[in-house]
Amino acid sequence: MTTKAPALFLMGPTATGKTKLAIEMVQRYPFEIVSVDSTMVYKGMDIGSAKPSAAELAQAPHRLINICELDDIYSAGRFCEDALQAIQEIQLAGKIPLLVGGTMLYYRSLEFGLAEMPQADAETKQRLQQEMAQLGSVLMHRRLAEVDAESAKRIHPNDPQRISRALEVYAATGIPLAEYHQLQKHTELPFQPVKLGLMCHQRAELHQRIELRFQQMMAAGFLDEVKSFFDNSRFHGGLPAMRSVGYRQLCQHLAGETSIQEAVAKGIIATRQLAKRQMTWLRSWPDLICVDAMSEDYAVQAIKLLNQTPIADYW
Template identity: 35%
Template sequence: MNNQSIVLFLMGPTAIGKSKLSLQIKKIFPKVELLSVDSKLVYQGLDIGTDKPTSKDLQKYGYRLVNIVKPQIIYSAIDFYKDATKEIKNILKFGKIPLLVGGTMLYFKILLNGFASLPPSNPDIRNYIYTNICFKKKKRLFDILKKIDPVYSKKIHMNDVKRVLRAVEIFFVSGGQSRSQLIQSVHKKLPYKIFQFGLIPHDKSVLYTNIVQRFHHMLDSGLEEEVRALYKQQDLNISLPSINSIGYKQMWLYIQNKYSYQDMINHTIKSTVKLVKHQLTWLKKWTNITYIYDNQKYLLIKKIQNILKNNF
């Protein structure tokens, strides 16, 4: 086996310390190249609320797929698949080893399994479309479908609101691709030998404490000022995935006087804990993965060392 067949995955929930660990790995193993698997780190200007590595670290360690699109863009799972597979090929081409790091489990899944299916449902976006764009009028909803997906609109009745709404939602979630286009698009899984590691908490209460402390650190570091700067941009709104992300959504609502300051804090922490539970549920069901407790990170260093020793 040669280095062109090796890819490393490092998954884990929010606030468990994946980014710091990945930088440590990069220092120890120079052949490793870091690639972010995070649906929010792709956005420019979303720095504090995403706990993004510093500009200095990004430049020093070459983290890929960070700061690649403006927050006005809807960056889809399909966009990630195309960007990630391209970056992986480039890394391997130069004799390096891709280390994919992040907590967006859907992104890892499509790299492992490939996909010809549609993106998962997003209740928030679906509700926003129906309530604020179509004003709960099924004819208006169907007219939108006819414009964005004329092929599918001929196969479905206007009164089938559930399916019509899902088709319109797909257009928004996928970044402007219709249901008909996606059905025809088949993406293959990665053709490499993949070593998967999951960073999990040795004590969930410690992780939840870290979540609270981390968010208060974000507030102290200027999260409100960062979101206010985004709020001033007229082409940004809370329906966009960038602004609708945890921390930014709640601060946006605070700026709009829809939340008190304390409500903003409480809702952000609650949403983050909910996200972590969701991420851990994904990890529990994962296959072909080696779990590493967050208080035994040195074991991951040893395992990577063994992988390199046995394959190079």
């Protein structure tokens, strides 16, 4: 029987009320929040990331929010280092770590580990960059499918960064990237994860929530937020921060590629696609305790279920 103190993973697709539930739980129980969101780490990306307001953060401080400049590159590996440190500090203070957010890769990396990715030499990287610029991502995706079919299935033909990365690994080693993902480094966690998933089985209702929230973001000044980055010469569309859902589509509008109506429509569609991917991750997650996020009493359900876990011994 384990003697490790628990940490709660509060997971779920976008627009299911994760942040609201987390703040309610902090007010009732000895939790401290650690954000698990690849966009909220960036300073200034507030509206489009649905970052908690200043008032909410005063009520329930979140670790790993506003820790990066917009031109920083924040990785899953860096998240694991930061999260483990935060979890240790929270536990030493006698509280329960509550990890909340929708970046499933971060959760997966923290729980199951990261494979060590080989690095291609500078000449190989430059050659692949030139070929990507000349041939385009669709043709390069076909090339990837010839040498690494599994990775090609997971990577969209319009995702040049991930296509290039997979081709770099193969060029450097002759081994498909997919094989490295099967060679994960499993290190024993210093805590016991208790995983709570806010699930949504009514797709139409979730889609309505996503559309409403996106329109609310636009009314709150989302376009002005993106414009403040877009007008700064330090930033460009290739930065990880600017590839975030919603931000990417509004950048395309500001670049004159789409109308604002098209950008909003594309942003809503991209957010729905993100939610679908998040649900796919969650359906295959081991030992996940599921709550219907569309239920009016989902918070009550969540507490009842957590009372049957090791968490209950610590609150």
